Amino acid sequence: MSEDLDKPLNSEIRVILFGAGAIGSEIARLLLRRRGVKIVGAVDAAPEKIGKDLGDIIGLERKLGVPVLSNLDDLNVEADIAIHATTSFLKDAYPQIAALIKRGLNVISTCEELSYPYIINEEIAKEIDESARRHSVTVLGTGINPGFVMDTLVITLTAVCQEIRCIHAERVIDAAKRRLPFQKKIGAGLRPEEFREKAAKGEILGHVGLRESIAMIASSLGWKLEEIREDPAEPIISNEKVKSEFISVEPGFVTGLSRKAYGIMSGEPKITLIFRAYLGAREEYDCVMIDGEPVVCGKISPCIHGDKGTAAVVVNSIPRVIGAPPGLKTMKDLQVPSAILGDFRSFLY
Ligand SMILES: NC(=O)c1ccc[n+]([C@@H]2O[C@H](COP(=O)([O-])OP(=O)(O)OC[C@H]3O[C@@H](n4cnc5c(N)ncnc54)[C@H](OP(=O)(O)O)[C@@H]3O)[C@@H](O)[C@H]2O)c1
Known part of the structure; x- marks a missing residue:
């Protein structure tokens, strides 16, 4: 179980968005429609996004008060979980995910190779698992496919x-x-x-x-x-x-x-x-x-619509990932998935 379960139920689940491209933006828009969960920070390397308000990047007509930063190190906020959506490949995702884990963040990533990384690079999978356990957080790779329809x-x-x-x-x-x-x-x-x-x-x-x-x-x-x-x-x-x-x-x-x-x-x-x-x-x-x-x-x-489905699987996995034992997990290791339409805090167990 995450240490964060000790926090009072009235505090929202705080999310950092790592990667605000097409999928990160779809995820952010969905998060904003959900109760009990809040975006507190955003990181993206694209020069045209850096310094802008996340609301502008994801196509809202309002500011969110969340500036997009180029570097995780510059992000000075506390959070419970990071949503990572930058790359399909484990070797590229690994340093980014390792940095998120070191900050004590649970991670859900759309990186396809992370959905079952043991067949891609056993060593990296082991390092992610051990680091996640050391920092008492859980890491999951998921999305629509891989992540749902074909597995x-x-x-x-x-x-x-x-x-x-x-x-x-x-x-x-x-x-x-x-x-x-x-x-x-x-x-x-x-x-x-x-x-x-x-x-x-x-x-x-x-x-x-x-x-x-x-x-x-x-x-x-x-x-x-x-x-x-x-x-x-x-x-x-x-x-x-x-x-x-x-x-x-x-x-x-x-x-x-x-x-x-x-x-x-x-x-x-x-x-x-x-x-x-x-x-x-x-x-x-x-x-x-x-x-x-x-x-x-x-x-x-x-x-099933790819982008909408990916955002839904990722967002709906948030309480299950926070509530899962620490370490690297795959979809088959978590509770049976479902949509979460109620307040996310009541799904922390
Ligand atoms: N599992 C699934 O079912 C599923 C479904 C959909 C998508 N995906 C995968 O999810 C990933 C994201 O998809 P997308 O369509 O949103 O891609 P995208 O539109 O290219 O967005 C990725 C964003 O991440 C940024 N980025 C790249 N490296 C970064 C780094 N080191 N630090 C910070 N930001 C970084 C990119 O900036 P630059 O443009 O400057 O590189 C870009 O803004 C892709 O690999 C995609 O294949 C998986």
């Missing part, structure tokens, strides 16, 4: 199974409805050969987290996988003209991408995850199929 939701659905032969989950997104940076991230508008060159250089990933989701599912079930295999990003080529608010893609050009990953056991793919994001997807959905006893099969259509 926590799948894991929860397996609870009704007596036997499981294999698991398949798929997420399909119409990228035309997303921000321009997302459309660029999936290579929309590129020639197929340009896409393949960039993908080979690791410049187009499209999605990070399938491997982490597979590892989390397998660990929950007690499956010892021989291998987690991920195919290179595959371009989806348009056979008609498609467009979004920002770009137009001619037939024969790349409209988005597909990523596939497999958890292999006894030479067979026991867990298959497929992520597709492209302009002009006819149907957006999240789908889970568990071939087991009983069979569990479900489709959520349209798919």
Whole structure:
């Protein structure tokens, strides 16, 4: 349990926002609509944001009295938890998260590789865990995916199974409805050969987290996988003209991408995850199929909105993270997740 549980229930949960980009801003706007929780500080390295009031950065028409600082060391406020949203990669997130832990802050991060970091860098995962325990705080990596649709939701659905032969989950997104940076991230508008060159250089990933989701599912079930295999990003080529608010893609050009990953056991793919994001997807959905006893099969259509869903999972995890035992945790280690619509203080236990 966090030491902060000793504080009187009438003090709000104090939050520091570390990273005020698209997702950090969505999280901040949601926090402002919640009771019993308060943003007390903000850090972001982008020069155009530094020194401005957080209200201006997140698109409010009012000031919040929270200036965006370039450096955590300059932040002179007490807080209970930091929401970290700067990077997908554990090696980049690690020094930032280590500094937050040293300040005695619980941390929830949208860093995809932190959602199940043991398969990325065991040493860093161990250091985060040990440091968090020393400082009596809890650290969690989460979001919509990884963090929910292809791992926590799948894991929860397996609870009704007596036997499981294999698991398949798929997420399909119409990228035309997303921000321009997302459309660029999936290579929309590129020639197929340009896409393949960039993908080979690791410049187009499209999605990070399938491997982490597979590892989390397998660990929950007690499956010892021989291998987690991920195919290179595959371009989806348009056979008609498609467009979004920002770009137009001619037939024969790349409209988005597909990523596939497999958890292999006894030479067979026991867990298959497929992520597709492209302009002009006819149907957006999240789908889970568990071939087991009983069979569990479900489709959520349209798919859960990525940015809104990420902000919700992060914010709704706040009391659960503060209340969890110290150390590095993953979604499977915490209480069953839910929305929190009441006063956050009454969810501290
Ligand atoms: N798990 C999930 O489901 C999920 C969902 C959504 C997003 N994510 C991940 O969450 C991360 C944030 O997403 P986003 O869309 O908000 O990205 P973004 O718009 O690029 O925002 C990131 C912000 O963090 C700042 N930043 C980077 N390094 C920093 C540092 N060392 N100290 C302080 N600020 C720093 C950036 O400044 P500069 O622009 O100057 O670098 C930028 O303002 C991404 O890696 C994204 O992939 C995960």
